[in-house]
Amino acid sequence: MSRHTRIGAFVLALSVILLVSLVMMSEAMQNRTRFSHIYSLLLVVNALGLLGFLALIVANLRRLIRELRQERAGARLKRRLTLLFVLLSTIPVLTVYGFSLEFLRRGIDNWFDVRVSSALEDALNLSRASLDMRMRELLRQTSQLAESITDSDDGADPLRFEQLQLPESLVVENPFSPGAVNLQELLHRSGAEELTLMTTKGAVLEHSSFATDIVPSMPAETVLLQLRQNQNYIALEPIRDSGLAIRVVVNVPSSTGGEGRVLQALYPVAERMRTLADNVQSAFIQYKELAYLRDRLKLSFMMTLTLVLLFSIFTAVWAAFYTAQRLADPIHALAEGTKAVAAGNYDTRLPVPGADDIGVLVHSFNEMTRRLAEARDEAQQSRDEVERQRAYLETVLGRLSSGVLTVSSLGELRTANATAAQILGLTPGSLPATTLSSLMESHAHLEPFVDSVRSHLRQGRGDWQEQVTVFGPGGRKVIMCRGARLDASAEDEADHVIVFDDVTALIQGQRDAAWSEVARRLAHEIKNPLTPIQLSAERLRHKYLRTLTAEDSEVLDRLTNTIIQQVETMKGMVNTFSEYARSPRIQQEPIQLNHIVESVVDLYHSDEQRVRIETDLAADIPTLHADPNRLRQLLNNLVSNAIEAQSEKAECYVRISSRLHEDAHGTSVEIRVEDRGNGIAPELMNQIFEPYVTTKPKGTGLGLAIVKKIVEEHGGTVWMENSSGGGACASVRLPVTAPEHAPAPYPRNETNVHGRVA
C-alpha cells in the first residue's frame, strides 16, 4: 500500500466520520430526543476533525511552498492545479453557504409570529379561567366541610406526621377519639381525592385518600403561613404524576379556641380538562422556550452550517492538493529521472503510475533508459575487449626481441616496447610521449636512426628496410630497421610502424665465423708443404755443404738457413692460426687474477730494461673461475701488444690495473692495459679485434683476435680505446660467477667489441 493510498484512505475515513457526525449534529438540533445527549461530543469531534483537516492542508501548503522554493520539477503545475481545483470547488460552496445562511435566518424568524404567541397566551388564560370557576366552587364546598368538622369536633389528639410512617398507624380514624370526624365519610361525600386534617403548624391529624399513597401531599410552608393569617388557599398544582390537581386549604373554625386546625383537600381535575390544559401548557412552554432560544438556535444552525461548509471546503482543498500531488508526482519523477540519465545514471527506472498518458510516457522513459544502459554496457564491453587486446599486444610486444615503434606521420612517437628503448640505449618507458626531434636533441647518437626514419616517413612509402649504424654509449650498433605504414588506405596521416633489431652481434658473429674458417684452411693448406720444404732444405744443406767450395757453401748455408728459418716462422704462424681457429677448450678453476697478472708481469721484468711495467691492482678482487693458462695468454698478448706499439720509442711504459666493476648486468672484474704508443686510428677502431688488422709493422695480426676469443670464452667483454694522455688502452671485463655455473652468457650484444674514441 503506497503512502498516497494510505493517506487517501485515512482522509476518506475522516471524511466519513465527520459527515456522520455532522448529520447527527443536525439531527440533534432538530429533534431533542435523538443524539441530543451527545451533541457536545459531536461538536468536539467535528471541531477536532476539522482541525485535523486544517493541519493536513497546512502541511500540504508548506510542502508546496517548499517545493516551489526549491524549484522542484512539477511544483508549478501542482500550484496551478491546486489553485484551480480550490477555486472550482470553493466558489460554488461559498455561494450556497451565503444563500443558506440567509434562508436559515429568515426561516427561523418565520417560526415566530406575534399572533401565534398571543393565541397561545389566550389559550392558557382560557384554561385558567375555566378552572377558576370550578376552583371557587370547590373552595366553598371545602369550607362547608371544615364547618362540619368543627361541629362534630371535641379536640382530638394530634397525630404526629412521623407516626404515619409506621404500618400500625395506617388508620384513617383516630383510635384515641372514637367520636372524631369521619374523614373517610367526608372524602366520599366531597368527591375529593385526598383529605388531610392538620394543625396550622403542619402536623397531620387525620388523613384520608383514594390513592394508595399513604403520605399526604403537604402544602408549602407559605400556604400554612397564609392560613395562620386566616386566609384560605386555593391553587391549581401539578401534583405527583397524576398531573393537575386543585389544592384547597381552609381553616377549620375552632369552637374551643386552642391550636388552629386546617383542612386540606385535593380535588382532581376532570380528565378531559386536564388533558386539554396540559396540552396548552406544554405547547405554550415549548413555544416560549423556542422564542427564548431563537437567537441561540440561529447561531447553532449557523454553526452547524458553517461546520458543513468548512468540512466541504477543507475536503475540497485537500482533495485539490491530493489530486495535484498525484498528477505532479510522476512529472517530478520523470524530471528527476531525466536528470539522473543526464548525469550518466542509466539504471534509473521509474514506477509506472498507471495506464494513463503519463503512464505511457513513464513506460517510454523506462524503455529509453533500458536501451541506453544496454548501449552503455555494450560500449563498455567493447572497451574492455579493446583493452584486453591492447594488453595482449603489449605483452607480445614486450616479449619480442625486436624493438617496435609506432610513429605518426608528424614524427610523434605513439608506442614503443621495452626492447626498443633497450636497443636505442634509452631508459625504459621514456619513449612514448616524445617526438623524433626531441629524441634526437636529447640523444645525439641516435641521429642516423632518426634521419633514416624521417626520410622514409617523408617519402611515405609503404614498406621499407634499411640498416643503420649508430655510435652510442654502448659502442657501435648496427640496427636493421623495417618500416611499414599502418593504415594503407590513408595517404598522409597514417602512422608508421618501425621494427628494428640490433644485428651488430649477428654481423660480428658471421665475420668471426668466416675468419675462423679462413684460419683453419690456411693452417691446413700451408702446414702440409712446410715440413717437406724444411726437410728438403736441411737435406740440401747437409749434402752439399761439405762438397762445395767455401764461397759456395757459405751462400748455401745462408740460403738454407733462411729457408729453414722462414719455414719455422711460417710454422709458428700456422700454429697460431690453428690456435685461433680451434674450438674453445677451457678448463676453469678458481684463480686469483692479481696473481696471474703479477706472474705475467714478472716475465717482462727479466726482459729488457727499457720496458717499465706499472701495476695498480685492487685488493678486493674476488676469486674468479677461469682457465689460468688462457688468461696468462690473454694478458701476455695484451702486454706484448702494448710493448710492440711502443717499439719505436726509447722507453716502453705499460700500466696494468685491475678493479671490481658493478653494473646492471652484475659484478665483473675489469683489467686495463694502457700504453703510451700512438694509439689506434679511428678508422681501425671497429676492426681492431679482427684478424690481420694491426697498426704494427710486424706480428701475425692475430694477437688481439685471440684476446677477444679468450674473453668471449669466459663470457666477458673487451674493448679498445685511445686514452686521453695518448696511447691506447685495452679493457677486459670478466664476470664474477659461482663455480658451479659455467661462464654465464653475457648478453650477446654486450660481448662484442666496442670501439670508443675518447
Next chain:
Amino acid sequence: MASSMPCWSSIERWRLAWLAALIGGLCVAQDVRADGYDVRSVDGSVVNGIYVVDSTIDIALSEDMRNALNNGVALTFLVEVEIHAPRRYFWDALIVRSTQRLTLEYHALTGGYVVNNESTHTRRSFPSLEEALHGLGELQGMAVSEERFLPAKTPYAGRLRVSLDVESLPPPLRPIAYLSPEWHLRSDWRRWTVEP
C-alpha cells in the same frame, strides 16, 4: 528568555504563545466555581437497612438561568454522592457512587415551579421560585446504598456535591453553558464521615 535562548525561531515563539494561551484558558475554566451552590449540611443514617443521606443545599440561580427557567427551559441538577474506603498507601477505594437528578421547571398554567426527582419519581410543586429552590435543596432520605455493602467497622469517607447538568440543556444552550461561568456551575465536594 530572548537573552538566554536567542536562537528561538519565530515559529517556536508562536507555538509557545499558543501553549500559554491554552494553559491560561484551562486555568480560567478551572476557576469557575459556583458561588451560587453551597452544601450547607450533610449527614447520613441507616433506615431499614439502607444508608440514606440527608442534606441541605443552598442553590441560587444566576440571572441567565432564571431567565431561561422562566422561558420554559428545564434545569437539571445532579447530586452526586460518593463513599470511599480510605487506604493508607494508595488512593481511596470507591465503594459507592450514587447520583440523583433533580429537575426544576416552570409551570406556565399555574405560574408555579415544579421540582421533579427523576430517581424517586417524586414531583413537588411550589408557588414561587424561592420556595422551589428551597425545596430542591432539602434532600431528605436520599438512598445511597444498602447497608450490607458497607460492612467494615472502619469509618468511610463520604462526599457530596451538586452541579448543573449542562448536557440536559437544549443543544443551542450547551456551548454557551460550557463556556460561560454564569451557567457552568458546580459546588465543592462536601465531606463527612460515614459510620454505618
